[in-house]
Amino acid sequence: MDLPYYEVEFAEDGRLIGDTGIAAAVAAGGVDDVFIMAHGWNTSTDSARDLYHQMFGLLGDVLSRHAPDRAARTAVAGVLWPSLLFPDDDPAAPPAQVAAASSGQALADALKPAFPAHKDELTELGRLLDGKGGPDQLADFHQLARKLVTTPSLDAGEDSGEAAAQELPTGVVLNYYSGWPAPDGNAAHGFHNPLDGLWEGAREVLRTLSYYEMKNRAGVVGRAGLGPFVSGLAGPAGPPRVHLLGHSFGARLVSFTLSGLADGLVGPASPVKSLVLIQGAFSHFAFTQALPFDRSRAGALSGYRDRVDGPLLATFAGRDRAVCWWYPLASMLRRQDANSQADLLHRWGAMGGDGYQVDDAVTVSLGAEGCGYPFAPGVFYRLDANSVIQAIQSPFSGAHCDIVHPEVAWAATVAAGLTGA
Numbered sequence: 313m314d315l316p317y318y319e320v321e322f323a324e325d326g327r328l329i330g331d332t333g334i335a336a337a338v339a340a341g342g343v344d345d346v347f348i349m350a351h352g353w354n355t356s357t358d359s360a361r362d363l364y365h366q367m368f369g370l371l372g373d374v375l376s377r378h379a380p381d382r383a384a385r386t387a388v389a390g391v392l393w394p395s396l397l398f399p400d401d402d403p404a405a406p407p408a409q410v411a412a413a414s415s416g417q418a419l420a421d422a423l424k425p426a427f428p429a430h431k432d433e434l435t436e437l438g439r440l441l442d443g444k445g446g447p448d449q450l451a452d453f454h455q456l457a458r459k460l461v462t463t464p465s466l467d468a469g470e471d472s473g474e475a476a477a478q479e480l481p482t483g484v485v486l487n488y489y490s491g492w493p494a495p496d497g498n499a500a501h502g503f504h505n506p507l508d509g510l511w512e513g514a515r516e517v518l519r520t521l522s523y524y525e526m527k528n529r530a531g532v533v534g535r536a537g538l539g540p541f542v543s544g545l546a547g548p549a550g551p552p553r554v555h556l557l558g559h560s561f562g563a564r565l566v567s568f569t570l571s572g573l574a575d576g577l578v579g580p581a582s583p584v585k586s587l588v589l590i591q592g593a594f595s596h597f598a599f600t601q602a603l604p605f606d607r608s609r610a611g612a613l614s615g616y617r618d619r620v621d622g623p624l625l626a627t628f629a630g631r632d633r634a635v636c637w638w639y640p641l642a643s644m645l646r647r648q649d650a651n652s653q654a655d656l657l658h659r660w661g662a663m664g665g666d667g668y669q670v671d672d673a674v675t676v677s678l679g680a681e682g683c684g685y686p687f688a689p690g691v692f693y694r695l696d697a698n699s700v701i702q703a704i705q706s707p708f709s710g711a712h713c714d715i716v717h718p719e720v721a722w723a724a725t726v727a728a729g730l731t732g733a
Contacts, residue, residue, distance in 0.1 A: 313376035313383055315368055319361075320348075321392040324463065324529045326536025334389045338547045343387045345553045345585075345728065346545070347371060348538070350391040352560020352593060353526055355402050357392060363559070363716070364390035370721035374681060378731040386730070387552075393533045395526040395561055396426035398519045401634075401708040416441025419515075423522055433459055437518065444511045453514050454482040457521050463528035466535065466568065468612040470603055471595035473643020473660045474524035477517050480645065488645045489513035489520070520642045527594060530565040531612075538565065539572015542583060551583040555728040559715055560634070563592030563626075563663060567599075570619035571612075578618045586727040589626040590715050591701065592663030593635050599624075599692065600670050605659060623687040623727045626694055627678060627720070628667045629701035633710030635664035664712070667694025681722040685732060695723060 318334035337343055349367060351360040368388040375383035399422040420438030424431050433456045440453045458478045465472050477485050490513030545551055558566035566587065577583065597603055600611040617624070630636055643660035667673065673692040676685065678700050687693065703714040726732035 313372040313380075315347075315372040315375070315383065316343075316387040317364070317368060318387065318389040319392055320389055320538070320541060322533045322537035324394045324533070326533050326538075328537060328541060331541075334387060335541075335545060337387055338545050338552050341548045342385060343547060343552050344385040345382065345387075345555065345730065347386070347388045347555045347557060347724070347728070348391060348542070348566070349388070349557040350393070350530075350534075350538070350559070350562030350565040351395070352530075352558075352562045353395050353397040353401075353523065355397045355399070360390065360392060364388075366716045367557070367721065370716065370718055371725060374718065374721045374725050375730060378682075378725070382730045391533075391538060391562070391565065393529065393537075393565065394426055395529060396423060396522075398423075398522060401519075401706065416443075419518065426522070426526070427460055429462075430460055441511065441515060441518070444507060446507065450486060450510055450514060451482045454485060454517060457514075457518050460518075460521050461525045461528070463525055463532055465524075465528045466531040466612060467595065467598075468614075469606075469609060470597040470600070470611045471527075473640075473646045474520050474527075476643070476646035477520045478524070485517060485645065486510050486513040489516040492516055492641065523642070527561050527564060530561040530594075531568040534565040534568030534570075535572035537572070538569040540574070542569060543572075543574040543577060545583065553585045553728070554583045555586045555588070555724065556584055557588045557590065557724060558592070559590045560593040560664075560712065563589035564594035564598075567592075567594070567613055570616040573619055580621055582619050582621045584620050585622040585729065586724070587620045587622075587624045588724045588727055589624075589663055590720060591627055591629065591632050591635060591697075591712055593639060593712075594663055596661045596663045596666060596669040598663070599668055604669075605655075617690060617692075620690070622689050622729065624668070624690075624692045625687075625723060625727050626663050626667045626692070627697040627701065627715075628664055628694060629697045629711055630665075631698070631702045631704060631711040632664050633704075633708065634712035635662035637710075638708065639665070668692040678719050678723060681718045683722070685723065685726045687727055687732075 319332045321329040354360045416438035420434040490509040556566040598611040598613045601614045603609045639662040640660040675694040678695045678697040700719045
């Protein structure tokens with residue numbers, strides 16, 4: 313069943329660029345429930361739309377089979393926001409295309425749409441990356457790459473590990489990143505010329521800082537953009553029941569949406585009736601009230617549990633290399649708060665690696681369509697998706713984007729209170 317589909321688009325600072333009609337449809341009546349989904353890193357707007365059409369198609373099919381009356385009064389909306397995939401990491405690209413995109417010039421050109429104010433810097437970054445000069449050029453590269461990060465992180469110290477690549481001295485940063493294993497995890501880089509290894513490290517710095525900027529944007533777009541937008545949705549009988557879904561950095565976006573809701577929208581007064589984070593690429597401590605490495609501090613979203621008048625779900629899967637391997641590795645340069653390698657893995661862990669790290673979280677397995685779930689309002693649920701999210705789609709991301717499954721759609725509709733009763 314095709315549910316009425318709309319889009320809302322935001323600029324990197326959260327400004328609303330466009331709404332294809334979801335606010336008007338709600339205002340006109342006939343819409344009781346709205347699913348809003350945010351994508352993570354993407355190669356294009358078209359790829360985001362492909363994801364939405366697949367996921368919302370599954371939602372529509374599940375609802376048509378189990379709650380056709382509710383489906384008739386349900387709409388869906390996809391969020392478009394400026395988050396661009398590093399071209400080497402595209403799981404849909406064939407190896408030949410990935411190889412062609414690996415030159416510095418190709419990387420710079422691919423990143424320019426996401427950094428329109430930094431086109432000249434990116435051109436120079438690409439030239440330096442292809443030139444593979446000496447120490448002075450490496451220092452110039454690092455100085456330019458630092459400038460790509462302009463959006464505040466909004467975190468409370470639990471989710472800013474990548475900032476070390478921006479803040480620490482060039483020698484420290486490049487020595488760390490040049491020692492990374494190959495993307496497939498099988499072996500370390502074997503370079504005969506030490507400069508080659510340092511320039512591979514420089515490429516990883518560019519990847520890390522570009523993703524760090526995208527992750528920061530996700531928080532700002534959620535808080536300054538989608539939060540106020542959701543707060544303003546209203547129909548003849550009041551606001552609709554809103555269900556937030558997010559993948560990767562989009563999971564961070566919809567989570568920070570809670571902090572952007574209007575004052576007073578808590579508990580039953582909140583329009584948000586469920587939150588579903590699918591392989592979230594942000595800190596698993598975001599909702600933690602007392603951080604285990606510093607009990608005097610809390611995660612950035614620790615005070616927003618009551619902005620969801622329903623269950624809060626987060627999937628996790630071990631074959632998701634993007635969040636289980638790359639995400640903590642990109643943050644480990646900032647070694648604060650950890651005394652061992654095992655501590656570092658947990659200190660900088662991602663939501664999609666093991667779910668919410670809050671004391672009262674409940675772990676359940678992601679089950680087949682029709683299964684029962686114990687979902688209750690205000691409870692954090694870690695959804696073990698290891699048996700579902702497992703198809704390796706690229707050496708870098710692993711199963712990170714293997715999320716279009718009826719099991720995921722079923723869990724979302726049960727969390728929304730539309731099925732499973």
